[in-house]
Amino acid sequence: MTSLADALPLRHGPALPNRLALAPLTNTQSHLDGTLSDDEIGWLTARARGGFGLVVTAAAYVQRSGLAWAGQLGVSDDAHLPGLTRLADSLRANGAVSVVQLHHGGLRANAEASGEQPVAPFADERSGARALTTGEVEQLVADFASAAARCERAGFDGVQVHGAHGYVLGQFLDVARNTRTDRYGGDAAGRARIMHEVVDAIRTATGPHFQVGLRLSPERWGIDRAEAVALAGDLLTGRELDHLDLSMWQVGKTPEDDPTRDRPLVDDYLDLPRHGTALALTGGVRNAADAQSVLDRGADIVCVGRAAVADHAFAARTLDDPAHPGPTFPVTPDQLRAECVGEAFVDYFTAGWPDLVATPA
Numbered sequence: 001m002t003s004l005a006d007a008l009p010l011r012h013g014p015a016l017p018n019r020l021a022l023a024p025l026t027n028t029q030s031h032l033d034g035t036l037s038d039d040e041i042g043w044l045t046a047r048a049r050g051g052f053g054l055v056v057t058a059a060a061y062v063q064r065s066g067l068a069w070a071g072q073l074g075v076s077d078d079a080h081l082p083g084l085t086r087l088a089d090s091l092r093a094n095g096a097v098s099v100v101q102l103h104h105g106g107l108r109a110n111a112e113a114s115g116e117q118p119v120a121p122f123a124d125e126r127s128g129a130r131a132l133t134t135g136e137v138e139q140l141v142a143d144f145a146s147a148a149a150r151c152e153r154a155g156f157d158g159v160q161v162h163g164a165h166g167y168v169l170g171q172f173l174d175v176a177r178n179t180r181t182d183r184y185g186g187d188a189a190g191r192a193r194i195m196h197e198v199v200d201a202i203r204t205a206t207g208p209h210f211q212v213g214l215r216l217s218p219e220r221w222g223i224d225r226a227e228a229v230a231l232a233g234d235l236l237t238g239r240e241l242d243h244l245d246l247s248m249w250q251v252g253k254t255p256e257d258d259p260t261r262d263r264p265l266v267d268d269y270l271d272l273p274r275h276g277t278a279l280a281l282t283g284g285v286r287n288a289a290d291a292q293s294v295l296d297r298g299a300d301i302v303c304v305g306r307a308a309v310a311d312h313a314f315a316a317r318t319l320d321d322p323a324h325p326g327p328t329f330p331v332t333p334d335q336l337r338a339e340c341v342g343e344a345f346v347d348y349f350t351a352g353w354p355d356l357v358a359t360p361a
Contacts, residue, residue, distance in 0.1 A: 034074020039342025158211025
């Protein structure tokens, strides 16, 4: 049986010291220009100090037009390098493998925050997004690669490409709405093309010891489930990725379009040959037993979200005690502050997850 304490060698770069990862979590703690704040560095460093073998940052925009919320981390400009370097140094000093999640909001970008019109694979009246030209898609691929190279210069061990949750790369996978007639639409291969091009471009732009992962949604957001499984299989077969992270919301859930199915959705991916790529699962891990059950299903890495917000040392406590119950919800804003959660993140977590935060009467 695989243990949460087991180290995990990856295809490139350093091995993970254990199987517990901090999931990439929106926290709105960066400055308005995308530079890192002391609060965000402190929040992430505390999770490294608290035992997580892999620490993944919040989504970081690779183009200003892709900024999706005020307070989002940026990796689009060399002006972001000083803060990124501080963070990479701090995470390494505290024993974690460090990864920046690369992101573009597409039609979910925030024009008010970015000052730019959103762009997406297709025009969208509701968001005001216009459709990217073929040349602009090619530039987007190049900017993902440039951002990854910038992260490498800052000292991070790797990046994770955000292809999930209906952001720009996931929008290309939308079966109904991606009606492009160039090579980035038309059929399943066209819709998935940008994912492969981004991964290949990052590999070309970075060194042989730099890690590259990708996060994928297995359903929703206009995605065809069979296409998502085929894409995952192709990415694994390509042997370019160090990890593939499936964002499940609940690891053991059945498909939303077929809730009567007797096999969990994740089983479609656990059956795929991995060719040396680690499979990470995210969704609903609240305690040590949950984390071990994810490994027992066949995952290689267990990503922890809400429990890691409420307890910076969740990983260390879980590694020490296989019966660790995890934090009890709801928590109070003061409890979050005591766990190195900055004020902007306290506000975001309280507003976005009222069932998890008990506010004073």
